[in-house]
Amino acid sequence: MNLKQLQHFVTLAESGNVHKASARLNISQPALSKSIRVLEEDLDIVLFDRSPRGVRLTPVGQWLLSRSSSLLGDIQQLHTEIDLIKRQANGSVRIAAGTVLCSSLMPECLARLREVAANVDIVVESGYWDDHKHMLLNSEIDFFVADSRELEDIIEFDIAQLPSEPICVYVRNGHNLLKKRKLTTADLQKYPFSGLTKIPKELERALKTYPELPPSRWSASAVSSNDFGLLRASAALTDVLFFSPPSAVKDQVRRKELVRLNIALPSALQTHFAIVALKDRKLSTSAELMKHTIMECAIQQFQASETLKQ
Template structure:
């Protein structure tokens, strides 16, 4: 076999000739003259050390080696075009892989919302989701094992730029037969000394600080029977009738059969559940910038408190 290499252009010319079974028609299709086309095919045959076409005065047809090369060449050219398209899309921020870390409370509404939008708007981007606590997410961002984080506001400065991404008001979750539900209007004072499910300061720290700080500042002291980390556990305990809870509005999506969600007279501008967007350090590539911008456009209109008109 010759030491010459096979060029993609030779394979393209070969495929057209094989499809047309005519050098004349193939040359027209390729917008070249017939002699250089014939030379390209002859050089390809020389490089491969085998004849690819049986030629007669009337027609040409593929040899067994030519039929095999047609299959391989078609596959090579298809994969080459796919690779080139993927590279161009990646350069424009339209393809690639993004690893998103998120705190568990974001999984109820925020993560489904943004992953749906990413699939609709950027279908060639592979999204890897990773559930993290805020401190863990910051460490992974700093180490480069996450590209983007949707986290709570940390107690200490993370050394990363943070921007508020999402806010939602709190509502009341109560067992279906709870006496409070008989009231036409439920007020904050109604929670004083009532059996209550709260958030753990150790694991559900952000929500614990927000809810407890808000109630304490207004002199409201519910009878907290349990303090747990995750919203799913809060909702399960409410569903079993242990008490009521103040939960972010999105928790209504995971309410169980024995749970009723009710609005309560709370100032949304003072009590809201917030999520923050953090990007890994260093200059982000176009793909990460585009994904972050899409997420901002999807979620930031919901930020509380709303500007005064």
């Protein structure tokens, strides 16, 4: 089995017709039929049911299609990024990122980019999405990465959503809540919160539907700051409750400075990060490479988090 055979298989599966598939692939019908037949012989399975009307995937063919499509997508992404690496010169990238991302995803992205494009100068501004949108509209940055919940109605923006993560509750190692066998959200009200000075209005509205986590307590935190790293560090030293996506505290959890509480929070409490650029502005090669790197790292981070849950 090789990539060309997989491409032939996916194209035929999507078109359902040898004639249409061969035209899309720009090869003859006999050549396509032979490629599929060799693939089936190599795997020792039947991928298609044939009929005069065309072809239809067998159950195992449907399974292979689900795997092959993502694999070919990854290969295309790889070709795109290699091309960007080859074409990038001594460029510069100026972006902005939310304070949570600057303490979690962005360091990994910067390290990855330095591995393949060490001659690119990078400037990262930290802050909130409402400041970043003005910076983008004023051409002060190439793009920004932040919570997109209040940006999706801005028609000038091109928004590429990153994988969502749940928001979980973390406490310092040795916290009294860790001694309880069965926690409820009511138990959380006995302790002060630690939180950012600003959260999206949509998230505030979602919190209003949960009396156990009233927005008034959220905004009246014992510790509040626009610096997520500061809040994370203070949570490891005090009894405050710290709300965070798992990827942003993985190092602290690994070092056992913070422990995740075994409690289910509303599904509405999740991240909504995205890469936000202007639709009518073409990114430089270096900025495009940075964008691809952020997306790649975010997907890998999400996959690693999902693996830990299994």
